[in-house]
Amino acid sequence: MILYLLTFLLFGIGLYGVWTKRHLIRVIMGLIIMETAMNLFLVLIGYRHAGVAPILTGSHNETATMVDPIPQALVLTAIVIGLATTALLLAFSVRIYAKYKTLDLDKIRNLRG
Amino acid sequence: MSEIALYFVMPLATALLLVLFGHWIERWAGAIVSAVFLLLTAVTVHLWMGVDFPVSIAVGGWTPIDGVPLGIHWVMDGLALLMLGVINLIGVVVAVYSIGSMVKFTKLRKYYALLLLLGLGMNGVILAGDFFTLYVFLEISAISSYILVAFDRGAEAMEASLKYQVLGGTASMLILMGIALIYRLTGTLNMADAARVLLGMKAAPTVQFVGVLFLAGFGVKAAIMPFHAWLPDAHPAAPAPVSALLSGVVVKVLGIYPLCRIFFHVIGFQGVWPEVWIVLGGVSLMAGNILALAQWDIKRLLAYCSVSQIGYIFLALGLGTPLGLVAGLFHLVTHAVGKALLFFNAGVIVHVAGNRDMRALGGMATQLPFTRRTYLISAFSVAGLPPFAGFWSKLFIIVACVEAGRPFWGIWAAIGSMLTLAAFLKIQKHVFAGEVQGKRLYVHEAVFSRKVSMVFLAVLCVLLGFLAIPALYQQILSPASEVLIQGVSASLEILRQ
Amino acid sequence: MKSGMTPIVQKIAKLMVPFIWVFGLYIIAHGHLSPGGGFAGGVFLAGGFILISLASGSHPDREDQSEGFAAKLESEALLIFLAMASIGLVLKLGFMANLLAKTHPGMPGTMEAGGLIPWENLAIGIEVSAALSALFIALARHRVESSE
Secondary structure, X not given: OHHHHHHHHHHHHHHHHXXXXXXXXXXXXXXXXXXXXXXXXXXXXXXXXXXXXXXXXXXXXXXXXXXXHHHHHHHHHHHHHHHHHXXXXXXXXXXXXXXXXXXXXXXXXXXXX | OHHHHHXXXXXXXXXXXXXXXXXXXXXXXXXXXXXXXXXXXXXXXXXXXXXXXXXEEEHHHOOOEOOEOOOOEEEEOHHHHHHHHHHHHHHHHHHHHHHHHOOOOOOHHHHHHHHHHXXXXXXXXXXXXXXXHHXXXXXXXXXXXXXXXXXXXXXXXXXXXHHHHHHHHHHHHHHHHHHHHHHXXXXXXXXHXXXXXXXXXXXXXXXHHHHHHHHHHHHHHHOOOOOOOOHHHHHHHOOHHHHHHHHHHHHHHHHHHHHHHHHHHHHOOOOOHHHHHHHHHHHHHHHHHHHHHOOOEHHHHHHHHHHXXXXXXXXXXXXXXXXXXXXXXXXXXXXXXXXXXXXXXXXXXXXXXXXXXXXXXXXXXXXXXXHHHHHHHHHHHHHOOOOOHHHHXXXXXXXXXXXXXXXXXXXXXXXXXXXXXXXXXXXXXXXXXXXXXXXXXXXXXXXXXXXXXXXXXXXXXXXXHHHHOHHXXXXXXXXXXXXXXXXXXXXXXXXXX | OXXXXXXXXXXXXXXXXXXXXXXXXXXXXXXXXXXXXXXXXXXXXXXXXXXXXXXXXXXXXXXXHHHHHHHHHHHHHHHHHHHHHHHHHHOOOOOOXXXXXXXXXXXXXXXXXXXXXXXXXXXXXXXXXXXXXXHHHHHHHHHHXXXX
């Protein structure tokens, strides 16, 4: 239970970063922290007490309790999606820096008018 | 039945082939993309005529055990069919328009590949039968749209796209949290199966929290108030065909459709949710209109108008009555067509004048007579004047409000409609009427491909009005609304497939 | 990033990269038997490429070529994956049906056990590695452009 609360706390930290920070890279890092928190939350959901990795190997531990494999597949996909989103955001940061010569969000907003 | 896989394979394969061989076929890229969307529209019509719904296809051939679905399922029912038809049809028109309007860009194959990926993502969202497929295709469309918004790489477009990305990324995280919680509650990711499990549980507070998460997350994608902050920046900055696609289709598919699926089919549309939808819709309706009136940038005005029309759709769907659902879906269709045409017109105007500020334009009626006519058709349709399609859909909404015992919202919607008309008359006055002023970059009318797409949409604006005839809307709209009315029992029906 | 790193670093990087690539291919190939699979293995392969790239410095014309090659490789790998997924469609088994698992089922725990899955893993591994390499080159190249 405490672990779930910690992931929500991590999510809150990420959300705080996105909301309040002025530097673009810090906002992006906040988004990354949110994604990591969500991946952790998903993995935690799959945990079964005293479970082993959910891989069939043909050996004799077939009857052991296995953790739920579905959240692990979800987390794999979510990590890749997070990677794509982050990569795009960073590419945009590079371009915006080239145009505005600053990464301060207040200045970037004001220039547009 | 395996034609459903075409919705996925065709756009993806064509996009990849465009990237590989685009260097040689760049001139034909637009025609190829239009052909792909046309093919998918034809498949939609073919499925509509031939097949009994709902249909559930198991990817990979995993048959359900004891009625519990394993693996990924693609689900097609009346609502999915309607949305697929709308998407692919508007996709054809946008691709045709792009042939004429994107001429000053190089590397157009990337643009068309992104357009196809956006189409793929939207088709996937609609056909998804379980939450994670929905999330994956939602992200595919979202990322494609982020890039498309910033396609001209100007400072403004990049900044608008950045804002869109941060807000959209946060929304996706909220959606992922909702999906994780649903998995924890029900032990399954399949939407129909989750509905079945949730039926047997009490209305736990966690389900309410999940509903709030989804409403916030998909609400950002749907640009309903108070989550609309990205739309007035992103839609003006995008190239004209992209704005048309975004405003007309993407906000509906990525926002309204998943909300309908989740609230009507999984969580169950009772308790506090209808009220919340109605209030959110009503607020967006009026606030969007008022803010639209205050704008001097053409495309920003149209973007705020989109927010208000999405509010109309939420209001109608929130009523929950059969007529309300039909009205909401009808308005979805007419607004998609009308708003796309409005953005096409704005695209011609901006192309000719070189800027978007209405104070610097004027007297275009003599220079762009064709555009003026299509503008009037689309403006009257979206504002709700007879005999165009928008009038009938708004009438349906107002009648549905009164019939559901909420005449206040009916009057509210009517007042909003007058404000929308005022906003469009503002464009008419400052852009088309009056003396010719301001500089022009070109002094010619829209090129042929633009005209073709605009005429097609204008004709649709008129023809869709005929959907008000009960005999017609029962064929097209009622299968969709019935799916929504059945609510959670529709999910149980899907499980039986 | 005009010139690379010192010759010592370059030599060590060139020594390390084959091992990194073999490990990446191992993760891809055993995706159905142990944690990893296409995505993770592809990241390893791309990591090897990035290591070499960082160690040897930037050469703008070669980067141009590499980026184009990586983009094409990525699209081809994804097309191959799509073709494998569509085999089931053609043979009326359902989209993405695992063909080889039906015709050549193997013992669980061996390499043949997955049917079509190891081949799809391979396609995805190549795709991910090409995509990440193209990403790296694009970001690194633009950095050089904008700082001049």
